[in-house]
Amino acid sequence: MNLSKKIDFDTKRKMGLNFMILVVMVSWFWSIPTTCALTAKQQKSRQKLRFDQNGEFKILQVADMHYANGKTTLCLDVLPSQKASCTDLNTTAFIHRMILAEKPNLIVFTGDNIYGYDSSDSAKSMNAAFAPAIESNIPWVAVLGNHDQEGSLSREGVMKYIVGLKNSLSKVNPPEVHIIDGFGNNNLEIGGVQGTVFENKSVLNLYFLDSGDYSKVPTIPGYDWIKPSQQLWFERTSAKLRKAYIKGPAPQKEAAPGLAYFHIPLPEYTSFDSSNMTGVKMETDGGDGISSASVNSGFFTTLVGAGDVKAVFVGHDHLNDFCGKLMDIQLCYAGGFGYHAYGKAGWSRRARVVVASLEKTDKGSWGAVKSIKSWKRLDDQHLTGIDGEVLWSKSTSGSDGVKTGSEELNHQFASSKSQMWSVK
Numbered sequence: 413m414n415l416s417k418k419i420d421f422d423t424k425r426k427m428g429l430n431f432m433i434l435v436v437m438v439s440w441f442w443s444i445p446t447t448c449a450l451t452a453k454q455q456k457s458r459q460k461l462r463f464d465q466n467g468e469f470k471i472l473q474v475a476d477m478h479y480a481n482g483k484t485t486l487c488l489d490v491l492p493s494q495k496a497s498c499t500d501l502n503t504t505a506f507i508h509r510m511i512l513a514e515k516p517n518l519i520v521f522t523g524d525n526i527y528g529y530d531s532s533d534s535a536k537s538m539n540a541a542f543a544p545a546i547e548s549n550i551p552w553v554a555v556l557g558n559h560d561q562e563g564s565l566s567r568e569g570v571m572k573y574i575v576g577l578k579n580s581l582s583k584v585n586p587p588e589v590h591i592i593d594g595f596g597n598n599n600l601e602i603g604g605v606q607g608t609v610f611e612n613k614s615v616l617n618l619y620f621l622d623s624g625d626y627s628k629v630p631t632i633p634g635y636d637w638i639k640p641s642q643q644l645w646f647e648r649t650s651a652k653l654r655k656a657y658i659k660g661p662a663p664q665k666e667a668a669p670g671l672a673y674f675h676i677p678l679p680e681y682t683s684f685d686s687s688n689m690t691g692v693k694m695e696t697d698g699g700d701g702i703s704s705a706s707v708n709s710g711f712f713t714t715l716v717g718a719g720d721v722k723a724v725f726v727g728h729d730h731l732n733d734f735c736g737k738l739m740d741i742q743l744c745y746a747g748g749f750g751y752h753a754y755g756k757a758g759w760s761r762r763a764r765v766v767v768a769s770l771e772k773t774d775k776g777s778w779g780a781v782k783s784i785k786s787w788k789r790l791d792d793q794h795l796t797g798i799d800g801e802v803l804w805s806k807s808t809s810g811s812d813g814v815k816t817g818s819e820e821l822n823h824q825f826a827s828s829k830s831q832m833w834s835v836k
Contacts, residue, residue: 460551461517461518461551461581461600461601461602461603462602462603462604462605462606462611463602463603463604463605463615463616463768463770463778464517464605465605465606467605467769467770467771467772467778468517468767468768468769468770469517469518469602469616469767469768470514470515470516470517470518470765470766470767470768471516471517471518471519471520471618471671471765471766471767471768472510472511472514472516472518472519472520472763472764472765473520473522473673473725473746473763473764473765473766474507474510474519474520474521474522474746474749474763475521475522475523475524475726475727475728475730475745475746475747475748475749475763475764476522476523476524476557476727476728476730476746476748476749476750476753477503477521477524477525477526477541477749477750477752477753478503478524478526478527478559478750478752478753479500479503479525479526479527479531479537479538479540479541479750479752480500480526480527480530480531480532480537480752481500481530481531481532481536481537482499482500482501482504482540483499483500483501484499485499485500485530485752486498486499486752487499487502487751487752488751488752488753488754488755489754489755489756489757490751490755490757491757491758492757498751499751499752500540500750500751500752502751502791503541503749503750503751503752503761504540504541504543504544506749506751506761506763506791507544507545508544509791509795510763510789510795511544511545511548511550513789513795514765514789516550516765517550517551518550518551518552518553518581518600518618519545519548519550519551519552519553520552520553520554520555520618520620520673520725521542521545521552521553521554521555522554522555522557522673522674522675522725522726522727522746523554523555523556523557523558523560523623523674523675523676523727523728524557524558524559524560524675524727524728524750524753525538525541525542525554525556525557525560526538526541526559526560526563526570527559527562527752527753528559528560528561528562528563528564529559529562529563530752531563531564533563533564534560534563534564534565534569534570534573535564535565535573537563538570538573538574538577539577542554542574542577542580545579546577546578546579549579550579551579551581552579552580552581553580553581553582553598553600553618553620554574554580554582554596555582555596555620555621555622555623555673555674555675556570556571556594556595556596556622556625556675557625557675557676557727557728558624558625558626558635558636558675558676558728559625561625567594567595567625568584568595570595571584571595571596572584572595574596581598581600582596582598582620583596583597583598584596585597585598586598586599586645586649589641589645591641592641592642592645593622593624593639593641593642594621594622594623594624594638594639594642595622596620596621596622597620597621597622597642597645598619598620599617599618599619599620599649599653600617600618600620601614601616601617601618601653602614602615602616602617602618602768603615604770604778604779604780605770605777605778608777608778608779609661609662609777610662610770610778610779610780612661613656613657613661613662613668614653614656614657614668615657615668615770615780615781616668616669616670616671616768616781617650617653617668617669617670617671617720618670618671618672618673619646619649619650619670619671619672619673619721620672620673620674621638621642621646621672621673621674622638622642622674622675623635623636623637623638623674623675623676623726624636624637624638624639624676627705627706632706632707633706634705634706635676635703635704635705635706636676636705637676637705637707637709637711638674638709638711639709640709643709643710643711643714646714646718647714647717647718650667650670650718650719650720650721651718653667653668653670653720654666654667654668654719654720662779664780666719667719667720668720668780668781669720669721669722669768669781669784669804670718670720670721670722671721671722671723671724671725671766671784672715672721672723672724672725673724673725673726674724674726675726675727675728676703676704676705676726676728677702677703677704677726677728677729677732677743677745678704678708678709678711678712678724678726678743679702679704679705679708679712680712680738680743681702681704681726681732681736681743681745682700682701682702682704683736683738683743684734684736684738684743688736688737689734689735689736690734690735690736690799690801691732691733691734691735691745691747691788691799692731692732692733692734693731693732693734694731694732694756694759695729695730695731695732697729701729701732702729702732703728703729712738712739712741715741716739716740716741721741722740722741722742722784722803722804723735723741723742723743723744723766723784723786723803723804724741724742724743724744725744725745725746725764725766726743726744726745726746727745727746727748727749729745730747730748730753730754730755731747731748731755731756731759732745732747733745733746733747733762733764733788733799735786735799735801735803742803742804744764744786744803745764746762746763746764746788747761747762747763747764747788748761748762749761749762749763760790760791760792760796761790761791762788762789762790762791763788763789763791764786764787764788765786765787765788765789766784766785766786766803767784767785767786768781768783768784769781769782769783769784769785770782771806780806781806782805782806782807783802783804783805783806784802784803784804784805785800785801785802785803786799786800786801786803787799787800787801
């Protein structure tokens with residue numbers, strides 16, 4: 413069993429039951445929405461989230477840093493030659509390299525940001541873990557994993573601390589919802605290019621959900637899941653955004669594409685093998701290589717029903733880094749990022765990059781989202797880029813993910829080679 417997986421899941425098996433507890437939560441999960449005014453600083457930060465003048469919006473996903481105490485916290489599962497000098501600071505250096513190379517518009521941390529058991533002070537660990545993002549002045553957002561709350565702060569306390577950090581766009585929870593499970597459920601709207609008819613429309617919608625830590629139901633072993641209250645929030649938010657996007661100015665025929673980020677994979681991630689995915693599946697826990705909840709909450713069905721989410725991004729299983737398409741939704745891992753997280757000696761830590769690109773209108777202006785591409789970078793000497801693919805394309809919606817040609821992928825990486833620097 414890997415060190416960071418605290419529960420033995422030998423009993424874990426896919427029960428196949430659809431755990432959508434009959435929607436008894438109807439109105440009492442939601443009360444009449446209230447208006448919650450953002451501070452001037454928050455409003456300013458949120459206004460920054462729009463496509464750039466090149467018609468692109470780039471997201472860096474950082475999964476499973478497992479940060480603890482900095483230079484005194486040693487690395488796990490590295491080569492013998494690395495053991496003496498490898499610490500949490502290697503994780504910090506990797507984030508710096510990624511920011512310099514990719515210059516993302518948004519950084520998303522998808523849980524197990526700190527490893528609570530080994531952290532002497534959760535707040536200090538978070539300060540260090542998120543420091544590269546904070547120093548870069550790039551907006552960032554984080555969701556919780558199953559280890560963040562195992563230190564000196566509760567799960568709610570961890571998210572409240574994250575919300576208060578500089579440039580953080582996280583929320584404790586949506587202000588319009590009075591009762592919802594978890595902490596950090598949130599959505600962000602990415603506006604079109606300034607000066608175009610799409611500048612006041614959200615052309616890309618991002619959803620962040622708390623997938624929990626461990627089951628609180630005694631008869632259900634294993635990991636937690638996304639609850640009905642969260643799914644109801646997602647459905648209502650998706651429907652609201654669809655309605656706004658279809659209306660003028662620049663009325664559209666369908667919803668803007670969406671991306672969802674959380675920590676624990678859905679049971680549907682077991683649908684893939686080497687024949688229908690891009691990347692690798694090297695985990696062994698659970699027998700099928702996927703450490704999801706042992707019950708199916710029905711959230712994948714909810715995503716399919718909403719119709720706007722084109723890709724889901726998770727962490728949790730550090731040795732999985734694949735994307736696979738199921739019912740027109742790409743289910744993706746980022747791969748393990750942190751050096752104090754379990755891994756595999758000789759298998760580079762990695763990060764996932766996603767770029768949404770806009771189409772040109774008949775008048776030569778920037779319009780709606782045309783495509784969503786992704787690749788990963790390895791923490792090696794050259795920050796090698798691998799597995800470039802088109803996750804979604806407006807012109808080929810409904811077809812399988814398309815791998816980008818090596819020529820295009822090389823072009824995407826070439827511009828940043830001069831900025832690479834190695835961890836000393």
